[in-house]
Amino acid sequence: MKSVTVKDLVDRFSLEVLVGESHMHRTIPKPRAYRPGLEFVGYFDFFSHAHVQVLGRKEINYLHTLSEEERNHRIGNIVKYHPPCFVVTRNQEGLKYLLKYCEEEGIPLLRTHEPTFRFLELVDAYLAKALAPQIAVHGVCVNVSGIGILLRGKSGVGKSETAHTLIRRGHRLVADDIVVLKKIGPETILGTHDGKTRELLALRSIGLINVSRLYGRKAFQDETRIVLDIELTKWQEHALNNELELEPKYTEYMDIRIPHIEIQLQPGRDVAGLVEAAANNWYLRQQGYSAAEDFMKRLEKG
Template structure:
């Protein structure tokens, strides 16, 4: 959860009034510039958003009568309003300062340009307020692709991640991955702070990947793009041998590509995952080997059928 105090610290804002409300929660990632409200139209006032006042709003405000100024500021400051921010180092009107102190609405000021501050605020709030979940698995960065390795306990997820790190790839999280849905089908994964940089290897214990392999072996956060699900080889199960079967893993309201890899002695899982990541990149560029092979096979079958006739 984010409070007004967090916003102040993050963006180095100055508190000008309404100090008693600095612990108010910020629940909405949208930001408003109350231009119509300055003109007196409050019918659709989004009072649960951070309100940002720039040169346009404050210059119009100065044109109002004393009574209108007091009225507008009293209506602008509500108990559900997280805070009001004045940009470009503009001196806050005394009517706004009085209303914020009276209503307990934090009044903040910034030297940044209005558009610049709104852009940074929006990006920060969308990330911090995004839907979040956690999954049991390992997240690694392989050739720039965030690969989420899942599977039953003891199947070899951490050992495979260790081999990938030795081959020059980067570990993001082991055992537990915190995932946020920044937007539709955009999932960002990171480790819980308690187990950051750590990897558990059965029989060996917990190792610090950054200490052993250097700072270049770890990553703080990575977009989750591909799921490799490891499962013990089942001889009675038919596994995809061509690559035409498209599986998806649903996380929150988003979906990512899923590949099920059977595990048995002798299979080099790290190499398989490397190839899966490279193949994913090719598919994103429009190159699909499985579909090309299928088209070639169908063409050959059609050609032989015509010859037979």
């Protein structure tokens, strides 16, 4: 799991540092930001102190209504838990009391012009991805008509060449060689690159190509939700399935099952076209349509 520091948050969202410039190394261990509310009135049983603490208008206005003594008491009770940082939204001012306590405790106090609800959406999405459990697998990740696919197979089987054909047909590359899979939900796997190979595709006999430079910006995207796991294998006689509807198979990544399909390779076989067909067929299944069921109904009608 990647660690995220307060400096990462500052750089990502162009936050203003009011206090704590020397404490930017503090880590943020938990995804999702937190708005302390009950904590300001003394209830700490479920205080999420390991989260980024966001102070919006409601929190700041409430603090303004308190006497100086009461305000110091309320804030002192929270800062003693040493959360990673505080972020004040909407460029709110009048924060001398926050500056004092954050400086004393070495807690960064940051400020953004964003409205509270908007900043919460942005920081939650960022932290969910950045702190998500992840693994790296050998393969190629592509987005075919909006459908995320992980192409796997032994080295030299033709994964990158298949991806190249798909790109030329208007689909998008996400990652080549090393695909980073992130678990961002109980049923959601996100596929992305490792940064080093961003936009790059390795083709045997050709070398590295930059798909964005060669085919335009639409040939690449940073990430995609993985919904199909396709394995490219060498051709085996008498091993093809000709059933009307195949028994579902799955590959498991971080306890999440992804539908699995095997495509055998043979000279002259349109593998990229088969990948497109698999993606479109998956989409139709999500809409409740099965070609096999449709065919059987036609037979029954005579």
